[in-house]
Amino acid sequence: MGAFKAVLARDLRVAFRRWSELGHPLIFFVIVVTLFPLALSPTASQLRDVGVGVLWVAALLSSLLALDGLFRGDADDGSLEQLLLSPAPLTITVLAKVTAHTLVTLVPLICLVPLSALSFNIPFAALPTLALALLLATPTLSVLVALGAALTVSLRRGGSIVGLLVLPLTGPLLIFGTRATDLSVNGEPTAAPLLLLAALAALAVSLGPLAIAAAVKVGLE
Amino acid sequence: MKLPRWFHQLGSPPYVYRLAERLCPWLGGLGILLLAVGGFWGLVIAPPDYQQGESARILYIHPQTAYIGMMAYVVMAVAAGVGYVWRLKIAHAVAVSAAPIGAWFTFCALFTGAVWGRPTWGTYWQWGDPRIMFEALLLFLFLGYLALRGAFDERDKADRVTAILAVVGVVNVPIVHYSVEWWNSLHQTSTLLSEGGPAMTTDMLIPFLIMFAAFTLTFYWLLLRRLQAEIVEREGDARWIRELVAEGAR
Numbered sequence: 001m002g003a004f005k006a007v008l009a010r011d012l013r014v015a016f017r018r019w020s021e022l023g024h025p026l027i028f029f030v031i032v033v034t035l036f037p038l039a040l041s042p043t044a045s046q047l048r049d050v051g052v053g054v055l056w057v058a059a060l061l062s063s064l065l066a067l068d069g070l071f072r073g074d075a076d077d078g079s080l081e082q083l084l085l086s087p088a089p090l091t092i093t094v095l096a097k098v099t100a101h102t103l104v105t106l107v108p109l110i111c112l113v114p115l116s117a118l119s120f121n122i123p124f125a126a127l128p129t130l131a132l133a134l135l136l137a138t139p140t141l142s143v144l145v146a147l148g149a150a151l152t153v154s155l156r157r158g159g160s161i162v163g164l165l166v167l168p169l170t171g172p173l174l175i176f177g178t179r180a181t182d183l184s185v186n187g188e189p190t191a192a193p194l195l196l197l198a199a200l201a202a203l204a205v206s207l208g209p210l211a212i213a214a215a216v217k218v219g220l221e
Numbered sequence: 222m223k224l225p226r227w228f229h230q231l232g233s234p235p236y237v238y239r240l241a242e243r244l245c246p247w248l249g250g251l252g253i254l255l256l257a258v259g260g261f262w263g264l265v266i267a268p269p270d271y272q273q274g275e276s277a278r279i280l281y282i283h284p285q286t287a288y289i290g291m292m293a294y295v296v297m298a299v300a301a302g303v304g305y306v307w308r309l310k311i312a313h314a315v316a317v318s319a320a321p322i323g324a325w326f327t328f329c330a331l332f333t334g335a336v337w338g339r340p341t342w343g344t345y346w347q348w349g350d351p352r353i354m355f356e357a358l359l360l361f362l363f364l365g366y367l368a369l370r371g372a373f374d375e376r377d378k379a380d381r382v383t384a385i386l387a388v389v390g391v392v393n394v395p396i397v398h399y400s401v402e403w404w405n406s407l408h409q410t411s412t413l414l415s416e417g418g419p420a421m422t423t424d425m426l427i428p429f430l431i432m433f434a435a436f437t438l439t440f441y442w443l444l445l446r447r448l449q450a451e452i453v454e455r456e457g458d459a460r461w462i463r464e465l466v467a468e469g470a471r
Contacts, residue, residue: 147385147389151369151382151385151386152369152372154373154378154382155372155373161365161368161369161372164361164364164365164368164369165365165368165369165386167361168358168359168361168362168365168390168393169362169389169390169392169393171354171355171358171393171396172396175351175354211385211388211389214305214385215382215385218378218381218382218385219378219382221378221381
């Protein structure tokens, strides 16, 4: 637990020292969301129909943008190897790093999504469900993104390939997330997809760090 | 527990190469024979469906193709997992050999489904149909696996890193399989594994099952052939390979 806290605090401090980089995924998200209406020039009702999907896909894409910093910097300056050598299990340290990454990149993104949703004519009443669905999807998404970063940590140019690895695995997330939001837009009960998202999150957080730690270990061999 | 000798020998490349050499004629011959028999029976002799007419003959191609795609993924993931845990080079070679075959069969499943979907569903491609979507995701997983492999220079590292990806991606397989039952899908549910036994007559069931056997045998034939090539590539200029080449030249 001590190791978890120490790594979490360190990663948060490092992230805030370079706070200007934190904004990049957010700006990217806003740009993508703006481009869709430009490309489609839809009516207000069409906008609502595509809005949920556009927001989710844009959020997925922008979460990919930030992932390079998750392990790359630490791998380059050798501190990742020190973590590997430390007596604390790598699963825990990795979980701490992923948590820190989530707090500084994905949580601001989630705060931004409901705001953009309003501009897509999505009714105000659906916003709590949208936010909840995003919140439940975040742990799974962070684990997948971190796995992508870990698998490519030893590649000099991993950026282009990570999307190929991570995006196919986000399928279930996207289905349940948009289903929940769509249902709440139409005023129907949303418990089932939300519970499935929660189940995925439990699965990802319990098993994901093992895979991430294994990938980091192999990458640094 | 003492494991039998042949089990340990499965870790030895020359042994596996020779085993494959002995198995391949049987698998390939029987597979192609069954393909011919089942294909002729299914496409010519079996009666047309009372509802879908002649287009229902996709039954003898498409489910088998999709099943091989999924099985190839499972073979790949299990082999990769075994290779990762026990550092077994031969298991990694199996995983690498299964990936392109699986990708190709998954693509063919999507393609044959699209060809059949046009006269039956009125559309080649239904965006949002869960089984089609997850089948496409399975294809992307195969492609991602191959792309990740290609990005590494050292084979050993590529083996171990891609093994992790393969094992993680296995969650997609049950989702593809059960997607038609979990969601109300345009895709029809399984005809063979339906409640109260197979929902088709015997004269359709027999070629249907023959084709499953034929596809399975053909898959393992292709897998072993690829595996042999992979072993030769990995072992490079090992002594037994040079001897093998010398034998062949004589």
